[in-house]
Amino acid sequence: MTGRAAKTIRVDTLARVEGEGSLYIKLVGERVADVQLKIYEPPRFFEAFLRGRHFSEAPDITARICGICPIAYQMSAVHAIERALGIQISPAVRLLRRLFYCGEWIESHTLHVYMLHAPDFLGYADAIAMAKDHREVVEKALRLKKVGNRIVQLLGGREIHPISAAVGGFYKVPTKQQLRNLIDDLEWALEASLETVRWTAELEFPNFAQDYEFVALRHPNEYPFNEGRLVSNRGLDIDTAEYEDHFVESHVKYSNALHSVVRGRGSYLVGPLARFNLNFDKLPEAARKAANDAGLWPPVNNIFRSIVVRSVELVFACAEALRIIREYETPAAPRVDVRNRIGVGQAITEAPRGILYHRYALDENGMILTAKIVPPTSQNQKRIEDDLREYAVQLVAWPIEEATWKCEQAIRSYDPCISCATHFLKLELDQVEEVEI
Amino acid sequence: MSSNSKHKPRIGVFKFASCDGCQLSLLDAEDELLGVAGAVEIAYFPEASRAMLKGPYDIGLVEGSITTHADAQRIQEIRRQCKTLITIGACATAGGIQALRNWKDVDEFTRIVYATPQFISTLKLSTPIAEHVPVDFELRGCPINKYQLLELITATLAGRKANIPSYSVCIECKRKANVCIAVARGVPCLGPVTQAGCGALCPSYDRGCYGCYGPMESPNTASLTSQFRILGQTDRQVAHAFRSFNAWAWQFRKASEECERP
Numbered sequence: 001m002t003g004r005a006a007k008t009i010r011v012d013t014l015a016r017v018e019g020e021g022s023l024y025i026k027l028v029g030e031r032v033a034d035v036q037l038k039i040y041e042p043p044r045f046f047e048a049f050l051r052g053r054h055f056s057e058a059p060d061i062t063a064r065i066c067g068i069c070p071i072a073y074q075m076s077a078v079h080a081i082e083r084a085l086g087i088q089i090s091p092a093v094r095l096l097r098r099l100f101y102c103g104e105w106i107e108s109h110t111l112h113v114y115m116l117h118a119p120d121f122l123g124y125a126d127a128i129a130m131a132k133d134h135r136e137v138v139e140k141a142l143r144l145k146k147v148g149n150r151i152v153q154l155l156g157g158r159e160i161h162p163i164s165a166a167v168g169g170f171y172k173v174p175t176k177q178q179l180r181n182l183i184d185d186l187e188w189a190l191e192a193s194l195e196t197v198r199w200t201a202e203l204e205f206p207n208f209a210q211d212y213e214f215v216a217l218r219h220p221n222e223y224p225f226n227e228g229r230l231v232s233n234r235g236l237d238i239d240t241a242e243y244e245d246h247f248v249e250s251h252v253k254y255s256n257a258l259h260s261v262v263r264g265r266g267s268y269l270v271g272p273l274a275r276f277n278l279n280f281d282k283l284p285e286a287a288r289k290a291a292n293d294a295g296l297w298p299p300v301n302n303i304f305r306s307i308v309v310r311s312v313e314l315v316f317a318c319a320e321a322l323r324i325i326r327e328y329e330t331p332a333a334p335r336v337d338v339r340n341r342i343g344v345g346q347a348i349t350e351a352p353r354g355i356l357y358h359r360y361a362l363d364e365n366g367m368i369l370t371a372k373i374v375p376p377t378s379q380n381q382k383r384i385e386d387d388l389r390e391y392a393v394q395l396v397a398w399p400i401e402e403a404t405w406k407c408e409q410a411i412r413s414y415d416p417c418i419s420c421a422t423h424f425l426k427l428e429l430d431q432v433e434e435v436e437i
Numbered sequence: 438m439s440s441n442s443k444h445k446p447r448i449g450v451f452k453f454a455s456c457d458g459c460q461l462s463l464l465d466a467e468d469e470l471l472g473v474a475g476a477v478e479i480a481y482f483p484e485a486s487r488a489m490l491k492g493p494y495d496i497g498l499v500e501g502s503i504t505t506h507a508d509a510q511r512i513q514e515i516r517r518q519c520k521t522l523i524t525i526g527a528c529a530t531a532g533g534i535q536a537l538r539n540w541k542d543v544d545e546f547t548r549i550v551y552a553t554p555q556f557i558s559t560l561k562l563s564t565p566i567a568e569h570v571p572v573d574f575e576l577r578g579c580p581i582n583k584y585q586l587l588e589l590i591t592a593t594l595a596g597r598k599a600n601i602p603s604y605s606v607c608i609e610c611k612r613k614a615n616v617c618i619a620v621a622r623g624v625p626c627l628g629p630v631t632q633a634g635c636g637a638l639c640p641s642y643d644r645g646c647y648g649c650y651g652p653m654e655s656p657n658t659a660s661l662t663s664q665f666r667i668l669g670q671t672d673r674q675v676a677h678a679f680r681s682f683n684a685w686a687w688q689f690r691k692a693s694e695e696c697e698r699p
Binding site for chain 1: 465
């Protein structure tokens with residue numbers, strides 16, 4: 001009987017993701033025997049306690065699923081309910097909702113690019129440690145993040161769990177002048193975003209191209225936020241109401257989140273890479289040029305490069321926010337009238353980390369009969385495991401500490417939001433002897 | 438977030454069942470973050486750092502409610518490690534929105550959400566931290582106000598009482614010279630019974646307060662219930678108004694249960 005040297009890697013908590021989870025990788029010799037991304041964030045049962053509540057409460061309640069992307073929850077909720085009620089929103093509200101999302105993307109992408117992901121590339125435990133050597137970089141990041149938060153604060157009252165989004169529109173809309181006051185900040189932010197693309201493009205990326213099925217919204221005229229058909233690079237092209245016919249969730253024993261797969265095919269990828277690859281032609285000129293100058297052409301198949309793509313989306317979000325602000329005219333009413341009605345409505349919107357699906361069934365009094373929510377991280381979860389199964393093979397020869405950090409970095413490339421998928425990661429890499437009898 | 442200084446106060450940030458929003462408030466303090474990080478040692482803050490240093494900690498900031506057996510044990514150890522323990526937000530202070538399960542059958546909830554309910558381990562109740570261990574200060578809000586958090590950290594380190602008012606949202610509305618939306622427009626508003634701290638946000642955005650900062654000190658919920666009925670609210674609507682992000686805070690809990698009594 002002969003055996004190879006055995007090793008076990010175990011990290012109790014993987015950091016700089018939102019929520020609580022762990023990773024387990026079992027290597028037998030050089031073969032990856034098992035990968036489990038385990039989410040031990042306790043379940044919070046949103047879909048259950050939404051039953052019996054009035055639809056008008058759904059945007060405020062579902063926002064509490066995630067403190068990092070509450071606007072995504074509010075947007076998917078209001079659009080799904082408006083579909084159930086057969087409501088058309090005004091053009092001004094439509095614009096403001098795009099602007100609201102620009103604010104969340106700027107805030108969330110900047111947080112991820114500079115404070116959660118960049119430290120991996122530069123070898124720091126966190127952005128505070130990074131600030132000791134790169135103070136001006138971290139200061140710029142904080143200022144950029146704040147510009148995103150200023151948009152959210154103006155439209156929604158506060159950065160986290162904003163209070164102004166309503167079914168039919170907003171409780172209150174800003175004046176033209178209030179929005180114009182953001183222009184100077186946004187012009188600075190656009191420049192800072194272009195610098196961010198150049199900065200992230202210089203980082204070192206592992207060689208790791210995968211054959212992904214990318215899934216994102218696609219709209220005929222614009223880079224997607226709240227509207228569009230759901231498409232993929234493998235022929236999917238559906239109305240968002242058909243989502244559940246094409247995607248299924250399964251519950252695995254080791255996780256409190258549900259895994260989502262494309263029916264008949266398997267794992268898929270949502271988020272910046274998918275949006276960029278499927279909607280490159282809809283990016284404004286400045287963002288396309290920044291991407292190309294940074295060496296990015298669709299399809300980008302290396303998940304580690306998502307940090308550059310996220311930076312390109314920062315350029316888009318700043319440019320789009322400026323466009324909207326210049327076009328905006330204060331509407332006569334902040335929202336259209338809504339009336340209780342029986343109905344079922346679905347919506348998908350593009351959260352910073354990928355598509356977020358909501359479905360509500362309402363009774364004649366506007367009470368929610370059933371609710372279904374599929375967050376981006378549970379859609380990416382299976383894909384993260386598939387990536388790690390491939391990536392771990394490259395790491396067999398690496399020292400344990402570095403292999404562990406590399407796996408964490410791969411997971412963080414997805415900007416996972418585990419609060420959403422139910423939440424924090426613990427890496428456990430088990431390498432057992434390959435035994436020949 | 439390690440530091441070499443031996444004299445800086447050590448802070449730990451701990452998470453239970455929650456949305457991460459309250460701890461994110463620390464990272465959202467863009468103008469103050471580097472200053473705070475210079476004044477204290479952020480020893481344990483997994484959402485922001487890979488470096489997770491062992492206790493003891495001078496200040497423990499606890500987000501989230503207790504919903505599992507494992508978490509009920511983990512909070513005991515965290516209490517032992519923290520000289521001052523502060524809960525941040527409605528989940529840690531009142532059980533959070535997930536405390537809506539406390540009026541329902543949690544097994545049924547599990548069946549609604551999960552295809553294989555036997556994989557899920559959860560307690561029947563979602564409870565605030567103070568039901569498990571002594572808490573030195575409970576910071577309100579869903580989410581908390583980041584300036585109140587900074588004031589609380591500063592006051593704790595200076596050994597003084599934090600300047601965090603326990604009066605109602607109405608006071609903040611008056612200070613902002615808002616016209617009362619309940620009186621002038623008949624909009625149901627929880628402002629009179631809700632603790633200040635948000636800056637009277639909802640009334641400033643033309644909607645009634647929905648109580649995300651929880652009950653003020655000695656709220657007159659019975660009087661507000663009558664007022665809501667005068668405004669045409671049904672028992673169920675009044676019960677739901679009290680039963681949201683601070684549903685399990687006893688004053689709101691009592692008020693909602695009274696509406697359900699036949």
